[in-house]
Amino acid sequence: xxxxxxxxxxxxxxxxxxxxxxxxxxxxxxxxxxxxxxxxxxxxxxxxxxxxxxxxxxxxxxxxxxxxxxxxxxxxxxxxxxxxxxxxxxxxxxxxxxxxxxxxxxxxxxxxxxxxxxxxxxxxxxxxxxxxxxxxxxxxxxxxxxxxxxxxxxxxxxxxxxxxxxxxxxxxxxxxxxxxxxxxxxxxxxxxxxxxxxxxxxxxxxxxxxxxxxxxxxxxxxxxxxxxxxxxxxxxxxxxxxxxxxxxxxxxxxxxxxxxxxxxxxxxxxxxxxxxxxxxxxxxxxxxxxxxxxxxxxxxxxxxxxxxxxxxxxxxxxxxxxxxxxxxxxxxxxxxxxxxxxxxxx
Amino acid sequence: xxxxxxxxxxxxxxxxxxxxxxxxxxxxxxxxxxxxxxxxxxxxxxxxxxxxxxxxxxxxxxxxxxxxxxxxxxxxxxxxxxxxxxxxxxxxx
Numbered sequence: 001x002x003x004x005x006x007x008x009x010x011x012x013x014x015x016x017x018x019x020x021x022x023x024x025x026x027x028x029x030x031x032x033x034x035x036x037x038x039x040x041x042x043x044x045x046x047x048x049x050x051x052x053x054x055x056x057x058x059x060x061x062x063x064x065x066x067x068x069x070x071x072x073x074x075x076x077x078x079x080x081x082x083x084x085x086x087x088x089x090x091x092x093x094x095x096x097x098x099x100x101x102x103x104x105x106x107x108x109x110x111x112x113x114x115x116x117x118x119x120x121x122x123x124x125x126x127x128x129x130x131x132x133x134x135x136x137x138x139x140x141x142x143x144x145x146x147x148x149x150x151x152x153x154x155x156x157x158x159x160x161x162x163x164x165x166x167x168x169x170x171x172x173x174x175x176x177x178x179x180x181x182x183x184x185x186x187x188x189x190x191x192x193x194x195x196x197x198x199x200x201x202x203x204x205x206x207x208x209x210x211x212x213x214x215x216x217x218x219x220x221x222x223x224x225x226x227x228x229x230x231x232x233x234x235x236x237x238x239x240x241x242x243x244x245x246x247x248x249x250x251x252x253x254x255x256x257x258x259x260x261x262x263x264x265x266x267x268x269x270x271x272x273x274x275x276x277x278x279x280x281x282x283x284x285x286x287x288x289x290x291x292x293x294x295x296x297x298x299x300x301x302x303x304x305x306x307x308x309x310x311x312x313x314x315x316x317x318x319x320x321x322x323x324x325x326x327x328x329x330x331x332x333x334x335x336x337x338x339x340x341x342x343x344x345x346x
Numbered sequence: 347x348x349x350x351x352x353x354x355x356x357x358x359x360x361x362x363x364x365x366x367x368x369x370x371x372x373x374x375x376x377x378x379x380x381x382x383x384x385x386x387x388x389x390x391x392x393x394x395x396x397x398x399x400x401x402x403x404x405x406x407x408x409x410x411x412x413x414x415x416x417x418x419x420x421x422x423x424x425x426x427x428x429x430x431x432x433x434x435x436x437x438x439x
Contacts (some may be wrong), residue, residue, distance in 0.1 A: 005352040011349075035350060068355075071352045071354045093428075101417075106416055221373055333416070
């Protein structure tokens with residue numbers, strides 16, 4: 001397949017490392033040299049022409065082509081089998097409701113969280129149990145990294161350039177997880193967002209860092225979820241009060257208790273929709289009293305509706321440790337779910 | 347033996363925008379603010395309006411506030427700016 005990107009002749013692997021680092025084309029870690037053969041292998045696996053237009057970044061009008069995504073995916077360590085998830089994630093990120101430019105430029109420092117559902121998880125051996133929010137496996141690590149390298153290189157989202165994050169967070173290296181669909185009888189996240197269970201999908205969300213909770217001292221659904229709700233309320237007080245797409249990552253131990261009591265994901269969402277609320281007056285307890293003004297009695301919900309909660313079953317088989325992952329900017333940037341291999345313009 | 351590697355960066359040619367010509371005086375001019383709408387902006391822009399009128403004899407100040415501070419300005423703001431002599435935007439966070 002004809003590739004049109006500028007190419008360079010280098011002497012060896014270590015030269016390639018210094019070449020890419022010196023041009024600001026990495027995240028600081030070594031990269032896999034993107035040879036034409038490796039890039040073509042990704043494109044052929046995904047059945048994409050090199051010049052296929054995945055989308056256009058709307059603010060700066062930058063075309064995002066399959067070839068550039070494949071180059072960055074190879075650099076991140078992706079095998080061809082990983083590449084369709086990268087392309088699908090970018091397709092989601094380029095939807096207007098994702099607000100890509102704002103999400104990647106904001107001082108708020110969010111990252112792009114990817115959640116994988118469907119058969120693709122098994123095909124690429126994506127980990128969804130132990131250490132799921134850490135370095136759980138090769139596939140999710142390199143897919144998440146491919147997103148970040150693509151942002152850095154194609155859209156100049158590097159620190160101090162387009163990326164104006166005050167702090168950022170570790171998810172800006174790689175932030176990709178898979179749902180443990182086999183570990184529960186719940187519908188998958190993608191199913192609940194309109195994708196058939198037999199299909200694979202990627203959900204993208206501009207998201208803050210995970211906030212871990214622990215409750216191993218009850219089997220009562222309401223009590224377990226009260227801990228998640230408390231963390232959501234804490235985020236509303238300490239970070240941002242606006243409602244949006246929160247993620248809750250529920251480990252198997254909590255899933256089992258909830259399911260044994262007959263609770264579905266919809267029940268979880270309905271409960272947290274009711275409980276994750278604060279009044280503006282609560283800002284006084286965290287040093288934000290100056291902006292309460294006459295709105296102290298106004299109640300704010302973490303979720304505009306129960307459907308805005310993204311419930312993900314994932315994590316190791318033992319331990320009452322869950323997490324909430326807050327949205328970057330309320331409803332101004334929304335989660336997008338796209339089926340892998342689906343043409344959204346057809 | 348050498349290895350051939352590819353450029354990961356965008357190679358598209360961005361549209362070059364010519365900046366508008368500067369103006370020599372603010373006196374009698376219409377100045378537009380495009381605010382990102384964050385918490386501290388009303389006070390800041392009110393102060394700036396007062397300065398412009400009192401010290402620089404600006405005739406009129408127009409304020410437009412974006413509905414989403416992390417998104418580009420709405421098209422009607424861009425259209426309205428054509429009637430301004432000067433637009434002030436991108437003031438930071």
